[in-house]
Structure formats: C-alpha cells, structure tokens
Amino acid sequence: MKFKTIEELVTLAETSNKKISEIMIENEVEVQERTREDIYEQMRNSLNVMKEAIEKGLTEEVKSRSGLSGGDGKRLANYLEKGKILSGETILEAVSKAVATSEVNASMGTIVATPTAGSVGILPGAIFATAKKLNSSEEDMIDALFTAGAIGIVIANNAFISGAAGGCQAEVGSATAMAAAAVVEMAGGTPRESAHALAIALKNMLGLTCDPVAGLVEVPCVKRNAMGAANAMVAADMALAGIISVIPADEVIETMYQIGCALPMPLKETSLGGLAITPTAKKLEQQIFGCAINPIIQDIK
Amino acid sequence: MKYNSVFDIIGPVMIGPSSSHTAGAARIGRAARSIFGRQPKKAIITLYGSFAKTYKGHGTDIALIGGLLGFDTFDNRIVDSIVIAKDLGFDVQFVISEEEAEHPNTARVNIKDENGALEIVGISIGGGKAEIVEINGFKLKISGLSPSLIVLHEDRFGVIASVSNVLSKFEINIAYMEVARKEKGSLALMVLETDQPIDWHVIEEIEGLNYVKRVALLKTS
Numbered sequence: 012m013k014f015k016t017i018e019e020l021v022t023l024a025e026t027s028n029k030k031i032s033e034i035m036i037e038n039e040v041e042v043q044e045r046t047r048e049d050i051y052e053q054m055r056n057s058l059n060v061m062k063e064a065i066e067k068g069l070t071e072e073v074k075s076r077s078g079l080s081g082g083d084g085k086r087l088a089n090y091l092e093k094g095k096i097l098s099g100e101t102i103l104e105a106v107s108k109a110v111a112t113s114e115v116n117a118s119m120g121t122i123v124a125t126p127t128a129g130s131v132g133i134l135p136g137a138i139f140a141t142a143k144k145l146n147s148s149e150e151d152m153i154d155a156l157f158t159a160g161a162i163g164i165v166i167a168n169n170a171f172i173s174g175a176a177g178g179c180q181a182e183v184g185s186a187t188a189m190a191a192a193a194v195v196e197m198a199g200g201t202p203r204e205s206a207h208a209l210a211i212a213l214k215n216m217l218g219l220t221c222d223p224v225a226g227l228v229e230v231p232c233v234k235r236n237a238m239g240a241a242n243a244m245v246a247a248d249m250a251l252a253g254i255i256s257v258i259p260a261d262e263v264i265e266t267m268y269q270i271g272c273a274l275p276m277p278l279k280e281t282s283l284g285g286l287a288i289t290p291t292a293k294k295l296e297q298q299i300f301g302c303a304i305n306p307i308i309q310d311i312k
Numbered sequence: 313m314k315y316n317s318v319f320d321i322i323g324p325v326m327i328g329p330s331s332s333h334t335a336g337a338a339r340i341g342r343a344a345r346s347i348f349g350r351q352p353k354k355a356i357i358t359l360y361g362s363f364a365k366t367y368k369g370h371g372t373d374i375a376l377i378g379g380l381l382g383f384d385t386f387d388n389r390i391v392d393s394i395v396i397a398k399d400l401g402f403d404v405q406f407v408i409s410e411e412e413a414e415h416p417n418t419a420r421v422n423i424k425d426e427n428g429a430l431e432i433v434g435i436s437i438g439g440g441k442a443e444i445v446e447i448n449g450f451k452l453k454i455s456g457l458s459p460s461l462i463v464l465h466e467d468r469f470g471v472i473a474s475v476s477n478v479l480s481k482f483e484i485n486i487a488y489m490e491v492a493r494k495e496k497g498s499l500a501l502m503v504l505e506t507d508q509p510i511d512w513h514v515i516e517e518i519e520g521l522n523y524v525k526r527v528a529l530l531k532t533s
Contacts, residue, residue, distance in 0.1 A: 012316055039318050053319065058388075060325050075329065077369045117329030119371050119391050126321045127439060128331040134322075156322050163321030166316055172321075174440050175332075191320075226366040228329045299369055 013038050015205050017165055019259040024202035030194070031202050032154035035161035054153050057123045061112065061135035064122050068111025072249050075117035077299045080229040084111030095229035101144045107138030112197050113233040126163045126172040129228045130186035132236035133269050137190035139245045141197050158196045159189035162209055169261070170268035174221030175280040176273025183232075183239045184216030184267060186237035191250070192242035200251050210256035210263045216264075218270055220278035222285025225296040231286055318410060325386040326439045327378075331372035332417055333363065336436025341379020343444050344421040347462055347528045348430045352423035355380055355404045360413035360420070362434075367406075376419060377404055385440060415445075434531070444530075450501045459506050460530035461515075466523040467493045467500040469494040475502060475524075478517050484508045 013034065014020040024031050039050050067073065069088040074081035090096075096103055105162040108134030115213035116122045116131045138155050140149065163172065171177040172185045191212035192205035200208070216239070224230040225278060250256075256263070277284025286292060315321065326335040339500065356452055357376055359367055367373050371390075372387070377397050378390030381498035389396060395406055404503070417436040443453060464472045472491060479486060485507040493500035519527045 035318055042316050050318075054322065057322055057325060075369075076371060077377070118372070119334070120327050121325065121386055121388055124327050124331045124335070124440060125323075125324050128326065128328055128335070146362060160318035164315050164318065167321060175438065196350055225369060227360070227369040266371045300365070 012164070012294055013041065014161070014165065015168065017162070017209070018265070020161055020165060020201045021206050022041040028155065030158070030196055031205055032157035032196060035157040038161075039157075050104075051153065054156050058149070058156060060121055060123050060152055062139070063146040064112045064120055065108045066134060067120060068113075068197040068261040069107060072120050073114045073118040073120065074106070075114070075227075075229055076119065077225065077227055077229065079224065079227060080117045080294065081114050082232065084108075084114050087111075094258050098241070099235070101140050102142060102241050105136040105140035105240040107136075107238045108139050108231055109133050109236045112136065113236040117227070117229045117233065125159065126167065127164065127174075127182050127190070127245075129174055129232050130182045130236065130239065131271075132233075133183065133186040133239040133243060134190045136236070136240035137194050137247075138197070140240075140244070141194040141247075144243065145198060147197055152198065155193040155197050159193040162189045162192045162205075166264055168265075170264050171271055173280075174223075174282075177267065178279050179219040179221040179235060179272045180216045180267055181271050182221065183235045183264065184213055184219060186214055187243045187246075188213040188234075190240065191246040194243065194247045195250055196303055198247065198251055200247075205251045206260045207254065207256045208247045209242075209252035209282050210258065210260040211254070212243050213260075213263045213267060214256065215242055215246070217267055218274075220274065221280040222278060222283045223282060223290040224287050225297075225299050226282045226287075227251055314338055320439070325527060326384065326440060327371075327375070327388060331440040332436045332438050333366065333372045334375045335385040335440035336417065336438070336442045337363070337370075337419065337490045338379040338383065338385050339440065339442035339470045340419050340421065340432075340434030340436065340444070341376040341461055342382065342384065343379070343434060343442065343530050344423055344430065344432045345380050345382055346449060346530050348418065348442075349434060349526075350425070351382070351400070351402065351468060352380065352430075353402060353425040355402070356407060357404065357420040358407040358409050358420040358422075360409050360411060360418040361416035363419055367408075372419075373406055376421070380404070380421070380423065403476065406503040428529050432463045447501060449494065449523075452490050452501070452503050459510050460506070461504045461506065461518070462475055462528040462530065463504070463518060463524060464526040465500055465501040465502065466525065467497050468523045469501075471521070471523050472502060474521050475504070475518055478521070480505070482514050482529045484510060484514065492533075
C-alpha cells in the first residue's frame with residue numbers, strides 16, 4: 012500500500028497533482044498485479060449493480076422476509092415527485108436512493124457491500140444524487156467509487172468497518188465518511204477538501220451504537236442509511252464551501268476507533284442493548300422468530 | 313495491513329441482507345460443494361450461535377442451499393434456492409443447535425450421494441469472508457477466498473514434495489500451507505493457498521501423482 016493514513020493519501024495526490032481516485036487505481040494495479048482495464052471494468056460492474064438496486068427500491072414494493080422494512084424508498088420517490096420538500100431536492104434524492112438500496116438489501120436483492128451490507132445505501136445514494144445534480148459522466152461515478160474505497164481502506168486498517176467490532180459509527184459512520192469524500196471529488200473539490208468532508212461527516216457519527224432489532228439489518232439500519240446519506244451531502248457542501256475540520260481526518264478516525272473499543276458489548280451488534288431491547292423491539296423479535304433471540308439480558312453488564 | 317484491495321471495501325457484490333449471515337453463508341455452502349466436487353443428493357446442515365438464532369431473518373438457510381447448488385454470493389438464484397433444490401431432488405435438512413460453537417456464525421455441513429460423503433465446518437467471519445475450519449474431522453484454516461487447493465492423499469513420504477514440485481513447475485507460489493492426518497500412515501489432508509490462479513492442467517497433474525486420492529479446488533470470488 013502506498014498510503015496508510017488520510018494525510019499520506021492527500022499528500023500523495025497533491026504532490027503528484029492527481030485525484031484520490033487515481034492514486035487508488037494505481038495502487039490497485041500495483042498491489043493486486045491486475046490491469047487498469049480489468050479493475051475499472053469490475054468497478055463499472057459494481058456501479059451497475061448499485062444502479063439496478065436503486066431503481067428496484069424506488070419503483071417496486073420491496074418487502075423483507077421479516078416484514079420489518081420495505082416500501083419507504085418508493086414513498087420518498089413519490090414525495091419527491093410532488094415537489095414540496097423541506098430539506099432540499101439533492102439531499103432527498105440521496106436519502107431516497109440510500110433507503111431504496113438498503114431496502115433491496117433487506118429483501119435479499121443484489122447489492123454491493125460498501126463497506127458492508129448494513130451500510131449499503133449511503134455511498135450509492137450520495138453518488139447517484141450528486142451525478143443527477145451535476146450531470147456527471149459514468150466515469151466520474153466510477154472514479155468516485157475508487158475514492159470512497161481509498162478512504163474506506165484507511166479507515167478499515169486504522170479502525171474498523173463493522174458494527175460488531177466498533178458499533179454503527181464504524182459501519183454507517185465509515186460509509187458516510189467515504190461518501191462525503193467521494194462526492195467532493197465529483198464536484199471538482201480538491202483531495203484536501205475530500206479529507207475535510209470525511210472528517211466533518213465522521214465526527215457527526217461518533218458514538219453511534221449498533222443495536223439492530225431482532226438482530227436484523229433493518230431497524231434502525233435502513234433509516235441510519237438515510238441519515239448517513241444526508242450527513243455526507245451536507246459535509247461535502249461544507250468542505251466545498253471552504254470550511255475545514257479543526258480535528259484532522261486521521262485523528263477523527265483514531266477517535267472513532269477509541270470510542271468503538273470503549274463501547275460496551277451490548278451496543279455492538281449483539282441485540283442486547285439500545286433500540287434492540289425496547290419493549291417494541293422485543294415484541295417484534297417474538298413475532299418474527301417465535302422466541303427471544305437473547306433471552307438472558309439482565310446478566311450482561 | 314488487513315485490507316489492501318479497493319474491492320475489499322467496495323464489495324462483494326452480493327444478495328442481501330447481511331455480509332456475514334448471507335454472503336458468508338453462501339460461501340460456506342459453495343466451498344462444501346467445491347470440495348465435494350459435484351452436486352450432492354442430500355445435506356444435513358447444523359447451525360450454531362448467531363446463525364442458529366437469526367437464520368430465518370437473514371436468509372442464512374437459503375444462502376447455504378444456494379451455495380451448495382454452486383451459486384456465488386451475487387447469483388440471484390440464491391433467493392429461489394429452496395425451490396431449485398426441490399426440483400433437483402436435492403434433500404436438505406436443517407438442525408438448529410443449542411450448543412456453543414467457538415465462533416458465533418458456524419455451520420456444519422454434511423453432504424452425500426451414492427458415491428460418497430463429506431462433512432465440513434465453516435465459519436463466517438464478517439464482510440462476506442468465510443473460513444473452512446474442518447474437513448472430515450481434519451481441523452484446518454483456509455480463507456476460501458484466495459485460490460485453495462485441497463489434496464486428500466495417503467500419508468506417505470514424498471507426497472508433499474511432489475505436489476509442491478508440480479506447483480513450482482507451473483510457477484505458482486504457495487502463500488500458505490497446512491497438512492493434517494488422523495494418524496501416522498493413514499489418510500492425510502493437504503491444504504495450499506496460492507498467490508496465482510490454479511487451472512485444470514495443474515489439478516490434472518496433481519491428481520495423477522502417486523498416493524493422491526482426490527484433489528479439489530476452492531474457487532476464488
């Protein structure tokens with residue numbers, strides 16, 4: 012690997028006058044001993060899978076096996092069409108596509124884990140909404156996926172990307188940071204601005220717990236994907252406006268790691284704490300599985 | 313560095329909803345079929361830990377059957393795998409175990425047909441990555457993601473050397489290797505993870521070696 016930290020990645024891009032995506036592609040060619048074309052086509056295929064998932068989730072009545080999620084992507088698409096939006100069209104485009112993707116995932120549809128299936132909606136939501144707004148080319152979108160991947164690799168190697176390891180801040184948080192940096196590049200921002208965007212985005216995800224109802228990637232995961240996409244878009248706009256993150260990206264990632272280690276086990280994808288043990292969650296768990304999945308809650312400290 | 317490819321982060325392409333409970337489960341099933349070398353007629357699958365508790369909501373059962381039918385993580389036939397299995401006359405039973413397993417996402421897959429049987433234990437370690445930890449009672453550790461060659465052979469001197477000679481001839485580097493046997497002189501197992509892809513020429517040549525009983529290739533992604 013040519014870079015271990017965000018600072019190394021940004022410096023590499025700045026000194027060679029290249030985009031972060033280009034650094035990632037060159038690194039992949041070198042480390043994996045594959046051709047540029049081969050790598051690029053694999054990423055194009057991933058982009059197409061994302062596109063199909065979004066379309067499915069926005070137009071079809073998808074429903075998960077448990078019945079806990081489905082239909083909200085379509086609901087948002089209908090709402091967007093009416094045109095009376097409080098938050099903003101591009102934000103809601105990102106949110107609706109994130110929800111659509113997340114629901115398709117919950118209904119056993121085909122998706123690209125970015126970085127995981129639980130945080131699957133954020134990156135495609137942000138990238139496709141940005142592309143619509145900026146009229147971006149397919150190549151711009153593929154490049155954005157490489158940029159997101161570069162950020163994700165740094166986070167994964169210095170902290171974690173799964174809810175079981177570090178809470179939702181590690182999973183949805185990482186995806187949000189990746190998406191923020193990616194759309195900054197799509198909008199013509201500098202590598203440095205991408206770094207500020209990811210730092211701003213991740214700072215606002217710190218401490219988020221992983222507490223899925225009945226252990227399923229649905230409640231509250233789908234809606235956390237929605238808010239992750241919104242967070243990424245706002246963080247990107249802030250960085251593009253020239254706002255800097257006082258705490259540098261690498262220190263924010265390290266903080267996410269420290270908080271993840273300090274988070275108690277019931278809040279790390281065990282369904283033993285947080286929203287997963289609310290009365291409603293326990294009732295739903297009973298309905299879906301016919302029994303409680305974690306019957307002995309009081310023994311866990 | 314735990315992660316060194318962009319596709320570790322942007323990927324895998326998979327059927328939802330869970331990289332560990334669905335994609336990882338499909339990879340365990342697919343690994344079992346790959347070692348068996350053909351479509352089994354019957355399967356008894358025992359689920360432990362989190363797999364046992366949440367398999368219904370995550371489609372872990374569907375994914376395991378899909379994997380046993382040879383479907384990859386992104387193959388949407390996984391969704392219909394129960395029906396496809398029934399049409400093929402492939403009989404699958406699930407056993408939900410209360411026993412504690414070492415890893416929370418563990419499946420024991422027992423498959424057979426009129427010509428033989430195989431039992432593997434697989435674990436899903438997160439992000440769609442799976443490991444096979446046991447084959448026919450032999451404990452081992454392979455990722456199932458880089459090309460893995462599995463060689464069942466008689467426990468005789470020189471077999472390991474002759475297999476590695478074949479790999480060297482085809483300019484294939486061994487990244488990781490493990491050997492196991494039940495007792496001296498009995499049936500032994502060799503597992504090799506390689507840096508380069510292995511094609512059928514290599515397998516054919518290893519199959520032709522003295523004392524080699526069976527060769528299987530665990531396919532990469």
